Amino acid sequence: MQVAFRIKVCYISYMNYLRFIFFFFASFLGFCQQTEYVDFKRIQADIGFDVYQNKVYGEIECTFEIIKNVDSVYLDAINMRFERVRMYPENKEADLLHRGEVFNVNDDKKLIVKHGFKKGQKYSLKFLFFRNNPKKALYFIDWDVVNDVTSSDSNFNQNYIEKRQIWTQGQGKYTSNWLPSIDDMNDKIEFDLSITFDKNYHVIANGNLTNKQINNSTITWYYDMQKPMSSYLVALAIGKCKKKVEYSKSDIPLEMYYYPEDSLKVEPTYRYTKQIFDFLEEEIGVPYPWQNYKMVPVKDFLYAGMENTSLNIYSDAFVVDSIAFVDRNFVNINAHELAHQWFGDMVTETSGTHHWLQEGFATYYALLAEKEVFGEDYYYWRLYEYAQELLEQDKAGQSTSLLDPKSSSITFYKKGAWVLHMLRKKVGDKAFKEAVRNYLIKHQFKNVETDYFIGEVEKASGKDLNEFINIWLKDKSFYYSKCFDKLKKDSPMISQLDELENELLFSSHSPGFSLHHYYDNATYAEIKSLVFSKELIKLVEDKSIYKKGLNSNDIKVRQALAQNLIDIPLELKADYESLLNDKSYITVEAALSNLWRNFTEDRKKYLNQTRNMVGFNNKNIRILWLTLALITENYKIENKEQYFNELVDYTNSKYGFEVRQNAFQYLNYIQACNSICKDNLKQATVHHNWRFSKFAQKLLKSIDR
DSSP states (O other), rough: OOOOOOOOOOOOOHHHHHHHHHHHHHHHOOOOOOGTTTTEHHHHHHHHTTTTEEEEEEEEEEEEEEOOEEEEEEETTTTTTEEEEEETTOOTTTSOOBBBOOOOOTTTEEEEEEEETTTTOOEEEEEEEESOOOOOSEEETTHHHHEEEEOOHHHHHHHHHHHEEEOOTTTOOOGGGGOOOOTTTTTTTTEEEEEEEEEEEEEEEEEEEEEEEOOEEEEEEHHHOOOOOGGGGEEEEESOOOOEEEEEETTTTTEEOGEEEEGHHHHHHHHTHHHHHHHHHHHOOOOOOOOOOEEEEEEEOSEEEEEEEEEEEEEEOOOOOOHHHHHSHHHHHHHHHHTTTBBBBTTEESSSTTTTHHHHHHHHHHHHHHHHHOOHHHHHHHHHHHHHHHHHHTTHHHHHHHTTTTTTHHHIIHHHHHHHHHHHHHOHHHHHHHHHHHHHHHHTTTTEEEHHHHHHHHHHHHHHHHHHHOOOOOOOOOOHHHHHHHHHHHHHHHHHHHHHHHHHTTGOOTOOOHHHHHHHHOHHHHHHHTTTSSSGGOOOOOHHHHHHHHHEEEEEEHEEEEEEOOSOOOOGHHHHHGGGGGHHHHHHHHHHHHHHOOOOGGGHHHHHHHHTOOSSHHHOHHHHHHHHHHHSSTSSSGGGHHHHHHHTTTTTTTTTTHHHHHHHHHHHTOOOOOOHHHHHHHHTTTTHHHHHHHHHHHHHHHOOO
């Protein structure tokens, strides 16, 4: 281990300096790898918030046991202030043992209590904590807006109030930014949270809600966890929401939260949730390890979803209606985060070297769940798509070992899933499922390494897996040909794809072959759609094949045409116009854009036809429509100002960053980003979502150029 220290000392007495150095090195080994010395058993946190000053505060009681003699114990706590730090022997709260000497060292990253701790001793540590403006892991959404809005904007204010939220994201950010805890994932702790907040809001956290204490203007919500977990999985979400509850076959409550205005989206958003849960419990062979499963959408989330223990917090971009379900749905994310409740939450990697044990397993089991829902062809096609991504990564020279902690998400997720697919094929279903079950039961609520799992597979199958490990886990390369050969053998769809692609590749030797032949002989919509992919559509000479696609009833085939047939032949105009009626927001958006560009004389007709469409939660169709309406000559001139103001308004922070990004892009495209737009863009440059802030920084620089 290489450790770098930077100590800046303006003035310190010689004796205090020696005292600091003595304490620092005496305790360094203790907090370097604290799990060897101390076992934290439980953290009870009573939490409150000052939402207008972005503050979190509370009282902590944690219990721990000393494993080896050590001079100090610590909790990770980023830039926090502490009061009334007390420590007691277990079960002797009346007897003050030691008030402790509290040091904030390492740039205020830890709460350290010095004491002569002896092996076998158990303690309770209590204190008050205060944290101002957490920069990571805890996010206050829209609480600062009302102060900036005039009283005449009552509707504006109300929209903000309804969407105000607080939510957490501990993975990769560290829960210690808002709650004293242990950043080391190898220390598993039972966390029980009680949270006091405005009575008009709903508070959701890990575990079972055991009590709601009604106060004057607030409610205290008591959540209980019964099993230990790593600190990065501690989570809460606060907002205005409702919920629907179903029960699994094993009687686990499935709590599906939604915004009050989204009642009509509950069914399509949470479609198949119970089926997925029941399938995974049966397929994995180990009962769901927690008391309940909660799914909560939030605004401006950092990722698609996060597998906090018993609490899947996910982006509200995946709250969908019945039309959006076809294009973008919550099924995979739901299944992925649910699979993590076993793989990642119940058994947790010891380090990033074994990250695939979490993401590869979650990706694989989510795919199995989708296979249960959508069928075998869907499963094999998704594996084929994963293989294409991994092949491209390999060609770019960016492939890494699955055991490299710096590997890409594509490697951890999709190569990991492929490894499990190939391993199952190698050892057989029975041995694979037995190994998974034994691996989970043996290491439940503990930390794991790759060898733990491989050892169980070898034991269950009786096979030596050294060669498999060298090829699939250790080698940097992705063995695409082995994967594709397996797909061809197992999937009639992929076998047909291979046959047709070979015919196309050698079509110069087959005069009768054409894309018509390819299309007509493809019995799967996924393969038919490839004819209209960006790559193949360039090879089209006989335009009549477009008509076949446009007359297809398959929404994916028509979607491919809408996205990739940019220059529309006049003879196909009427057929292409039918795309505006498809039950697909992706199709309608692409078709509207292309029709408007190709047929100037009918622009008003297309705009009138789509004027009431909104699209996904990112308002993809509405924002495109406003842009086209503004730049269409003589179209509803009396409404131009209204359209422009609406488009500019979508850049405001009251909307999710996906909406704002769309609006910024279109305003920039028509060179109409006014002062309000620019002010909103500047505000976006410091947004907590790094992808959005990076986009805003780049766009602002180009506008100011």
